[in-house]
Amino acid sequence: MIDLKSMNSNLFNVITKNIKLLGIVGVSAAILSIIFSSSIFIAPKFKSTAIIYPSNLGGYSEESPIEQMLQWFDSKKIKDAVIKDNDLYSHYEIDEDEKLSSYSIIEEYNENISVTETKYESAEITVLDTDPEKAYIIAQSIIDNFSKEIRKVHKQRAEEEFTAIDKEFNRVKEQLYSVSENLKKLRVEYHIINYGSQSDHVSKGFLKTFEGANSSSVNTQEILKLKKNIEEKGGEFIMSEKRFYHLISSYNYWENEYLKSKRSIERKMTYTNIVDAPQIPVKKVYPVRWIIVLLSTFGALVFTFVLLLFKSQLNNEA
Numbered sequence: 001m002i003d004l005k006s007m008n009s010n011l012f013n014v015i016t017k018n019i020k021l022l023g024i025v026g027v028s029a030a031i032l033s034i035i036f037s038s039s040i041f042i043a044p045k046f047k048s049t050a051i052i053y054p055s056n057l058g059g060y061s062e063e064s065p066i067e068q069m070l071q072w073f074d075s076k077k078i079k080d081a082v083i084k085d086n087d088l089y090s091h092y093e094i095d096e097d098e099k100l101s102s103y104s105i106i107e108e109y110n111e112n113i114s115v116t117e118t119k120y121e122s123a124e125i126t127v128l129d130t131d132p133e134k135a136y137i138i139a140q141s142i143i144d145n146f147s148k149e150i151r152k153v154h155k156q157r158a159e160e161e162f163t164a165i166d167k168e169f170n171r172v173k174e175q176l177y178s179v180s181e182n183l184k185k186l187r188v189e190y191h192i193i194n195y196g197s198q199s200d201h202v203s204k205g206f207l208k209t210f211e212g213a214n215s216s217s218v219n220t221q222e223i224l225k226l227k228k229n230i231e232e233k234g235g236e237f238i239m240s241e242k243r244f245y246h247l248i249s250s251y252n253y254w255e256n257e258y259l260k261s262k263r264s265i266e267r268k269m270t271y272t273n274i275v276d277a278p279q280i281p282v283k284k285v286y287p288v289r290w291i292i293v294l295l296s297t298f299g300a301l302v303f304t305f306v307l308l309l310f311k312s313q314l315n316n317e318a
Helices: 005-017 021-034 065-073 076-085 103-113 132-189 195-207 220-266 291-318
Strands: 045-054 112-115 123-129 272-276 284-286
Touching: 005 021, 005 132, 021 291, 045 065, 045 132, 065 123, 065 220, 076 103, 103 123, 112 132, 123 132, 132 220, 132 272, 132 291, 272 291
Parallel strands: none
Antiparallel strands: 045 123, 045 272, 045 284, 112 123
């Protein structure tokens, strides 16, 4: 069985006999960790954050607005735009001509820049950088490029819709013009203006049933001419007139759609609601020196104590 009393006594003896050495090791480790965690060896990083809500993104399958937003932030388009706008190859000291430069820049990007969903379904943008102003600029650039890409997609979609609407609107206008010209021809050449009223007058004139009318007061020649025109072109007039009113209704509809679609192209929409705008940070967040000093000192003491304990064990066995 393990003699706990003897073990505890041995541990205590090792500590008491080597208290000075352990003290020297602890102090040395603390001093060294303070030195090596300074800005001379580890460049401090500053954090700029922003919290934004998605707005006016439109529907994509069953994705929620925040899911759409996160998908866009993770897209190559936005990352490439942010990298280009902020010259991150140069900033992160990566040679673009290197074979793995594309991989390296994305690795550096993902290490320093993150976008996560909050519990309130907003997006939190976090940017770490050795330059506090650069951290702020990159955070703002991410928001700006997100809006720019969404605006580009929406404008393209609106232009495609406008093209289709414009084509249909022009088709209706052409048909309306054609029917209008045909009605004009029937009115001018065949004197058919109002089919119902003129048919009634032709019947009364032909049958001489006008009140107080007699054969001398009726222009029989004109009545017969109009009767012939109505017989030949009456059906065409009725169809053209019905078609005309139908096209007027279509014209009004497509004109309204045309104007709405045009406004949609020209409209400047916002795609983010900024809850917390990015700011230039004033305090560094990395490295946390007291944690480094604490862990380094503790690790050095434990390692030294284990070596001393092992040495003591060997001496006892000898």
